[in-house]
Amino acid sequence: xxxxxxxxxxxxxxxxxxxxxxxxxxxxxxxxxxxxxxxxxxxxxxxxxxxxxxxxxxxxxxxxxxxxxxxxxxxxxxxxxxxxxxxxxxxxxxxxxxxxxxxxxxxxxxxxxxxxxxxxxxxxxxxxxxxxxxxxxxxxxxxxxxxxxxxxxxxxxxxxxxxxxxxxxxxxxxxxxxxxxxxxxxxxxxxxxxxxxxxxxxxxxxxxxxxxxxxxxxxxxxxxxxxxxxxxxxxxxxxxxxxxxxxxxxxxxxxxxxxxxxxxxxxxxxxxxxxxxxxxxxxxxxxxxxxxxxxxxxxxxxxxxxxxxxxxxxxxxxxxxxxxxxxxxxxxxxxxxxxxxxxxxxxxxxxxxxxxxxxxxxxxxxxxxxxxxxxxxxxxxxxxxxxxxxxxxxxxxxxxxxxxxxxxxxxxxxxxxxxxxxxxxxxxxxxxxxxxxxxxxxxxxxxxxxxxxxxxxxxxxxxxxxxxxxxxxxxxxxxxxxxxxxxxxxxxxxxxxxxxxxxxxxxxxxxxxxxxxxxxxxxxxxxxxxxxxxxxxxxxxxxxxxxxxxxxxxxxxxxxxxxxxxxxxxxxxxxxxxxxxxxxxxxxxxxxxxxxxx
Amino acid sequence: xxxxxxxxxxxxxxxxxxxxxxxxxxxxxxxxxxxxxxxxxxxxxxxxxxxxxxxxxxxxxxxxxxxxxxxxxxxxxxxxxxxxxxxxxxxxxxxxxxxxxxxxxxxxxxxxxxxxxxxxxxxxxxxxxxxxxxxxxxxxxxxxxxxxxxxxxxxxxxxxxxxxxxxxxxxxxxxxxxxxxxxxxxxxxxxxxxxxxxxxxxxxxxxxxxxxxxxxxxxxxxxxxxxxxxxxxxxxxxxxxxxxxxxxxxxxxxxxxxxxxxxxxxxxxxxxxxxxxxxxxxxxxxxxxxxxxxxxxxxxxxxxxxxxxxxxxxxxxxxxxxxxxxxxxxxxxxxxxxxxxxxxxxxxxxxxxxxx
Numbered sequence: 001x002x003x004x005x006x007x008x009x010x011x012x013x014x015x016x017x018x019x020x021x022x023x024x025x026x027x028x029x030x031x032x033x034x035x036x037x038x039x040x041x042x043x044x045x046x047x048x049x050x051x052x053x054x055x056x057x058x059x060x061x062x063x064x065x066x067x068x069x070x071x072x073x074x075x076x077x078x079x080x081x082x083x084x085x086x087x088x089x090x091x092x093x094x095x096x097x098x099x100x101x102x103x104x105x106x107x108x109x110x111x112x113x114x115x116x117x118x119x120x121x122x123x124x125x126x127x128x129x130x131x132x133x134x135x136x137x138x139x140x141x142x143x144x145x146x147x148x149x150x151x152x153x154x155x156x157x158x159x160x161x162x163x164x165x166x167x168x169x170x171x172x173x174x175x176x177x178x179x180x181x182x183x184x185x186x187x188x189x190x191x192x193x194x195x196x197x198x199x200x201x202x203x204x205x206x207x208x209x210x211x212x213x214x215x216x217x218x219x220x221x222x223x224x225x226x227x228x229x230x231x232x233x234x235x236x237x238x239x240x241x242x243x244x245x246x247x248x249x250x251x252x253x254x255x256x257x258x259x260x261x262x263x264x265x266x267x268x269x270x271x272x273x274x275x276x277x278x279x280x281x282x283x284x285x286x287x288x289x290x291x292x293x294x295x296x297x298x299x300x301x302x303x304x305x306x307x308x309x310x311x312x313x314x315x316x317x318x319x320x321x322x323x324x325x326x327x328x329x330x331x332x333x334x335x336x337x338x339x340x341x342x343x344x345x346x347x348x349x350x351x352x353x354x355x356x357x358x359x360x361x362x363x364x365x366x367x368x369x370x371x372x373x374x375x376x377x378x379x380x381x382x383x384x385x386x387x388x389x390x391x392x393x394x395x396x397x398x399x400x401x402x403x404x405x406x407x408x409x410x411x412x413x414x415x416x417x418x419x420x421x422x423x424x425x426x427x428x429x430x431x432x433x434x435x436x437x438x439x440x441x442x443x444x445x446x447x448x449x450x451x452x453x454x455x456x457x458x459x460x461x462x463x464x465x466x467x468x469x470x471x472x473x474x475x476x477x478x479x480x481x482x483x484x485x486x487x488x489x490x491x492x493x494x495x496x497x498x499x500x501x502x503x504x505x506x507x508x509x510x511x512x513x514x515x516x517x518x519x520x521x522x523x524x525x526x527x528x529x530x531x532x533x534x535x536x537x538x539x540x541x542x543x544x545x546x547x548x549x550x551x552x553x554x555x556x557x558x559x560x561x562x563x564x565x566x567x568x569x570x571x572x573x574x575x576x577x578x579x580x581x582x583x584x585x586x587x588x589x590x591x592x593x594x595x596x597x598x
Numbered sequence: 599x600x601x602x603x604x605x606x607x608x609x610x611x612x613x614x615x616x617x618x619x620x621x622x623x624x625x626x627x628x629x630x631x632x633x634x635x636x637x638x639x640x641x642x643x644x645x646x647x648x649x650x651x652x653x654x655x656x657x658x659x660x661x662x663x664x665x666x667x668x669x670x671x672x673x674x675x676x677x678x679x680x681x682x683x684x685x686x687x688x689x690x691x692x693x694x695x696x697x698x699x700x701x702x703x704x705x706x707x708x709x710x711x712x713x714x715x716x717x718x719x720x721x722x723x724x725x726x727x728x729x730x731x732x733x734x735x736x737x738x739x740x741x742x743x744x745x746x747x748x749x750x751x752x753x754x755x756x757x758x759x760x761x762x763x764x765x766x767x768x769x770x771x772x773x774x775x776x777x778x779x780x781x782x783x784x785x786x787x788x789x790x791x792x793x794x795x796x797x798x799x800x801x802x803x804x805x806x807x808x809x810x811x812x813x814x815x816x817x818x819x820x821x822x823x824x825x826x827x828x829x830x831x832x833x834x835x836x837x838x839x840x841x842x843x844x845x846x847x848x849x850x851x852x853x854x855x856x857x858x859x860x861x862x863x864x865x866x867x868x869x870x871x872x873x874x875x876x877x878x879x880x881x882x883x884x885x886x887x888x889x890x891x892x893x894x895x896x897x898x899x900x901x902x903x904x905x906x907x908x909x910x911x912x913x914x915x916x917x918x919x920x921x922x923x924x925x926x927x928x929x930x931x932x933x934x935x936x937x938x939x940x941x942x943x944x945x946x947x948x949x950x951x952x953x954x
Contacts, residue, residue, distance in 0.1 A: 453635025
């Protein structure tokens, strides 16, 4: 540490750099956590554009089934002869949309960006524990993104077995075109993604444990760091299991093993597989798959807690309870995966156990929601775009979370399992909410990342239109789910029973299109403000955390001088006895001032 | 050409946004440019009111959804005996959810409006309160304990198959992309089967063991007939990929898994004919037929054939992604009286008779 710190002092003067930084080491193979964070954010944003575009395409198909569309003709080529979407590519779009949004945008794009940016800055460290591994982690993520995109262009089509890739559908090329080369590339891409995620997570854990500045005890950590830290632990525990599942699936597909396959007759021939079980794959997949939704949502919760306190000019309510509920959610998240499998054919007794553990998660979630609401109470709310997205997060998290009580109840799940009810539930609770968390984070920390401010008026337009569209899309969707409409149907016209749901689907699609288009406002704001945004001051939101004590201009090592010491927790907003309505963490306690016993 | 058009449209949108920003910027008198990204009292006020507006929007969309689409087709008219238990549990859960939803969304948006920031105001330093924390830990615990216990009793009673009730054994067999049903015949025992025994030439499509004495009287059909009031136990198989046997009207679902037999049992409680005569169903069918009639007019104008009028049937749908035609993998279910069923089953060929 000490030699490192000495080395950093060389950066004190503004233009002199000790080791020459070339364009390549500064912008491409950078080991600086701030640059890596930006790389994650921009890659995640680009993947997000693709993911959202896909969702708009399949929404159009659902609303106006089998009608020719210029958009399809232009973008899908041979998969939309005459502009009519093919049924195979519909499933592929659904699959890749899910994969991209869950892993590439909301795992790498969200956690990758903000863990990298904020962990060293908020705990008072010069950089991550290993800058090199951090760089490798990003480039593995980049590589996996490229492979995922390449898979869109293979002859027989991209993976199309749903983002959960249940075998045998995903294992047998004769079951589905996308299960050939497309699925191979999907699995390779995901294997590399997992390696990237693990390197990142290990780095975050080590950094948080070892590299906190003097005075930064665990109970003084901002909730962001708690969330990133616990998220990284969940990732390390669960991602390797998906890796194992992917590996075994690769073996079944390419080397003739029978881990997941048995007794299959397809296209007029009996296959040799014997003794495997697709249910085993489901267990392995959801052992990651469920914790994965917490990997997605916990960082968003952390960001929202921080942004809410800062903009409410009030301490986050119930800091200890917030930390405890993060830990409780993390623990419970690893023992609830079976609620995705109530009707998979597993023993019904297991279903009972998973119902019990699943519904328990509602308790820490409720505590968090009430604490956020109480944080607003008697605050002095600064309605910055980041704050709006944080409030929006709590709103969608509650709306989406509540329906989890229905889906987590095995008896009720029988009838709504795999219907649009599920889609409405998880998009609100972990899709929209996590995206809101991400937007909130970008609006809040943009000045830290790029030294300029985002335009707030564009931010307001972005938030309000998005918020209305999010409810417009996903609220009515509950009802078509309760009417029994299964998900992943290319068209609902094969069932006259569902004809009366056609108008709901059109309403949903129109909201989806508007919601998609308004993201252009955000993209414009994001990219143009890098160059044209108003110059940021050092601490624009008047926050207490350490990242706002660093200079606006990025330097390697974060602080030009010594690393600041920490004397208080991160939520001393509007503390009585101080003139300002915030007291930064590096300000020593006044004589006679008591640190809050939290 | 399309590409060019797209580029032009994107350009126009960009210009429009730029203009909007200009207008917003001009509308705001701000002398300090370095703070132009930070909310002012004016912003706090506008957005505070918008928060209240949004609360109204959430309530409105809830009410509209319920009025327009919330005849809750799968909550009030279960066609199986256990179905009404699920429906009760569903109604109770929904009541809990809506109460919580209405209260919490109100508090969230009301606070966002009421405590909008103003210069010179100071927030209350309120960091912790154990009583409050305890209250909103214990209340969810109690409510959830109730829901969990009720849920588990319901689940156990649904999933426990009562062998003493002597259920009718029926196999459901999934393949890309259709369903087949096999009745166990007089002995009520299904013959052994395995996909390795499939012999298309002999029309043994389910791989039934031809030597098994229990198999001889099995009956293979493409339409599912059930007897009202008589328990049925489905033994579910798949020949290729995962499918899911989803019978929404009966509140029944179970995956069909290659290499494994899964089970689900229930007792139908209303015949197809009775169901068609319920007022709710008459409304629903009329509504659907009006929609279809409209569509038919459009189709005829284009020179295509008209749609058939819809007649209600209980359905078995595939509810696990299974490939290209997943969206159209269905089988009709007919619930009838014992006499009607007996008459129907007598006309079907047994497995032995059907072999070529």
